[in-house]
Amino acid sequence: MFLTRETLIRSLKVVLTLVLAVLAALVLWHLYNYYTYAPQTRDGKLRADVVPIATDEAGRVDSVLVQDGDVVEKGQVLFTIDRVRLRNALAQAEAAIATARATLRSAEREARRYAALAGVVSDQDRDTRQAAAEEARARLAQAIADRDLARINLERAEVRSPVNGIVTNFQLRPGIYANAGQPVMSLVDRDSYYVSGYFEETKLAQIRPGLHARIRLMGEDRTLDGHVVGVSSAINDSERSTAAGTLLADVKPTFSWVRLAQRVPVRIAIDHVPDGVMLVAGRTVTVTLDGADEHLHPKHIL
Structure with a gap:
């Protein structure tokens, strides 16, 4: 049985489609893993004492x-x-x-x-x-x-x-x-600037005091260096209150089929600020901790 030109081209298209589909699945899997479990967040704020x-x-x-x-x-x-x-x-x-x-x-x-x-x-x-x-x-x-x-x-x-x-x-x-x-x-x-990074609870296991952090202010190309000071010990439970008169917990039923990870504040001290970068309390920041790149480019893939 001989392969015709048309059959060969059709087979190559199928193989190429499968390869691209596999690569796309790997990329999507790595991106999902990075944004779900890597110690990084785009939800951060620059803070200062007033x-x-x-x-x-x-x-x-x-x-x-x-x-x-x-x-x-x-x-x-x-x-x-x-x-x-x-x-x-x-x-x-x-x-x-x-x-x-x-x-x-x-x-x-x-x-x-x-x-x-x-x-x-x-x-x-x-x-x-x-x-x-x-x-x-x-x-x-x-x-x-x-x-x-x-x-x-x-x-x-x-x-x-x-x-x-x-x-x-x-x-x-x-x-x-x-x-x-x-x-x-x-x-x-001026001596009190710090960053509050709001990390999903799925990432807390990889966050510890002293961990190096790269901080990027929105609108700035240069990054700031910092380190993790600590993780907040409590956040508000919006689904629980105290019933009037009984002082018992009033837990409201949840009907949502999608459960999102809650965000926990992490305090990050700023160690180095490049010359010319303007610090304004309230600016939005992206925080990436050491180890986040390993989720995007895991060593075992190579």
Whole structure:
């Protein structure tokens, strides 16, 4: 039996189709394995600590020394509060100390005088003068404490940055009245940037602290280096609540035929940032941990 040209071409087409189908199946299998089990995620966010800045004492803002977007160092003056009332409070506290000291000297003289008149004056009078001296001594200690607090308030009229930060969403202007303890501006801590990677639970077995991570910001060609700090110890169970009145678990029935892997936050510290890469808290990132490439190109395939 001889193979004709048409039969040979038809057989080659069948073989080529089978080979391509097998290759496509292998590629799909490796891609599924990579996206399902490889320690990588495209669902990540760049995070940073935001420090709200407030004043210790209420007062009118006297001067503002920074602008929106400024990079500031720890200890740098950001703005100042009007010092007139604070200086007056310090002067009053110092005057109260002088009054308390004069009262104490007088009370101590009286206590010594009555102590020398033993047998002439009653014990009750001597005890009364001694108690008056101790009370005057306590009032002096209170006046000194008030003076120290007034000095602290005056010093903190200059509001300084507690961290190396970046001024963000800044709208403070001179003349605004600032209430004590109420934030008037925010700083992004430049030393606190990290990445929260939300990995599927099917990938957690391959994630451990210290594992090297490659971080790619959306819109950036260069990658950042980091390492895994830890995995979140709990996530919210959206299908469970507590029934009112009974305090029993109220688990809602699930009718979905497709069960998706839940995502668990993984904290990743940033070790190296290439020059020129802008870190903005909230940017979307892709995180690939060591070992992910082995799922895409497994050694046993070769």
